[in-house]
Amino acid sequence: MSRATKGCGCASAVLVLLLIPAGYVGWKYVLPWWKTKPPTPSGKELQVHILDVGPVEGDSILIISPTGTSVLIDAGDTNKGKVVLEALKRYNVQQLDFFIATHPHPDHIGGADEVIKGTKVLRVIDNGTEPDVPESLAVKQGPKVAQKKPAQDKKSAQDKKPAAKSSSITKFYDDYKDAVTQSGASYEKTQAGTKYDIGGGARLMVLAPTEPLFTKDQMKTGGNLPNANSIVIRLDYGDFSMLLTGDAEEQTEHRMLTKDMNLRSTILKVSHHGSKYATSQDFVERVKPEVAVVSCGEWNRYGHPSQAVLDRLKAANAKLFRTDLQGEITITTRGKEKDYVIKTAKEGAVDVWAGRAGQKDDSTRSGFIAYGDFGPPPKAVNRK
Numbered sequence: 001m002s003r004a005t006k007g008c009g010c011a012s013a014v015l016v017l018l019l020i021p022a023g024y025v026g027w028k029y030v031l032p033w034w035k036t037k038p039p040t041p042s043g044k045e046l047q048v049h050i051l052d053v054g055p056v057e058g059d060s061i062l063i064i065s066p067t068g069t070s071v072l073i074d075a076g077d078t079n080k081g082k083v084v085l086e087a088l089k090r091y092n093v094q095q096l097d098f099f100i101a102t103h104p105h106p107d108h109i110g111g112a113d114e115v116i117k118g119t120k121v122l123r124v125i126d127n128g129t130e131p132d133v134p135e136s137l138a139v140k141q142g143p144k145v146a147q148k149k150p151a152q153d154k155k156s157a158q159d160k161k162p163a164a165k166s167s168s169i170t171k172f173y174d175d176y177k178d179a180v181t182q183s184g185a186s187y188e189k190t191q192a193g194t195k196y197d198i199g200g201g202a203r204l205m206v207l208a209p210t211e212p213l214f215t216k217d218q219m220k221t222g223g224n225l226p227n228a229n230s231i232v233i234r235l236d237y238g239d240f241s242m243l244l245t246g247d248a249e250e251q252t253e254h255r256m257l258t259k260d261m262n263l264r265s266t267i268l269k270v271s272h273h274g275s276k277y278a279t280s281q282d283f284v285e286r287v288k289p290e291v292a293v294v295s296c297g298e299w300n301r302y303g304h305p306s307q308a309v310l311d312r313l314k315a316a317n318a319k320l321f322r323t324d325l326q327g328e329i330t331i332t333t334r335g336k337e338k339d340y341v342i343k344t345a346k347e348g349a350v351d352v353w354a355g356r357a358g359q360k361d362d363s364t365r366s367g368f369i370a371y372g373d374f375g376p377p378p379k380a381v382n383r384k
């Protein structure tokens with residue numbers, strides 16, 4: 001009797017000893033996997049359209065989920081909203097369930113006010129940051145504050161002049177915010193870890209920015225602040241996945257690499273129009289994309305896409321598509337492995353692996369591409 005009790009005690013002790021490591025493994029590995037596991041795909045078609053928003057640079061990506069939920073990520077440059085609205089019409093999108101602004105630069109949200117005014121938008125999501133006005137153009141008060149607090153005391157005429165300039169350089173942002181307010185759409189600031197179920201088994205997961213956001217001081221050694229805080233999203237649908245990187249910088253990639261995130265993706269929307277300041281070797285190795293898509297304008301003067309980035313993608317055996325050479329790029333999938341079809345608006349032989357030479361730095365620490373730099377095209381380029 002006492003022997004049996006003794007045996008039973010031993011067995012319990014062994015069981016406990018086995019359960020502790022099993023519990024640890026479950027908590028450490030199975031739970032995170034379970035938490036990030038995408039839902040089961042419905043098997044219906046999901047569409048991703050990398051829109052062609054013209055030869056002057058800009059990003060705009062339309063996702064239509066298997067249940068018809070529509071998501072627009074960025075809206076092209078100022079005055080390009082109508083191009084986006086035409087695309088919505090073409091794909092029979094009656095309303096936007098989500099509009100996501102990756103970061104406050106005009107080539108991403110310049111067309112947002114037109115889009116928000118031109119169609120019904122239910123939810124607007126951004127990272128909560130405002131444009132980073134270069135010191136050379138900045139005034140004591142931010143543009144919004146300057147508008148709300150008109151010269152209360154004896155401000156001289158010189159003080160007022162730069163205020164008007166500042167107001168005009170952030171007009172794209174003010175117009176976006178005003179359009180959001182007037183639209184009645186719900187607004188939400190997002191950050192890494194947030195998930196959005198878009199129906200039919202498709203899901204968006206925010207991978208960046210992570211709080212605390214990058215600060216101006218952290219950019220002193222290089223990189224552009226709004227770009228570094230870009231929203232980065234992973235789209236999952238069954239075995240299909242796509243990484244939508246906005247204009248993320250190498251610093252953003254580095255943060256994601258150190259956060260133990262699942263970055264491996266079927267398709268990579270190459271960051272920052274193919275800039276040399278992003279798509280680092282380590283990042284490409286972790287993402288391991290089968291396909292890379294570059295959204296850039298044929299008149300851009302920033303060397304987009306950079307030859308170094310294209311060489312890295314080629315060495316990783318990715319297939320490459322480019323909006324500057326092939327127009328709009330459409331991806332459709334039913335969520336099974338290797339089951340995706342890519343179509344381009346323009347067909348014909350083009351050398352997608354030839355990068356462009358830059359005439360201007362595309363990640364300056366001092367001012368730049370955000371403010372009226374996308375003027376008329378360089379004379380050397382043939383207009384069609």
Ligand SMILES: [Zn+2]
Binds near residue numbers: 058272
């Ligand atoms: Zn951009």
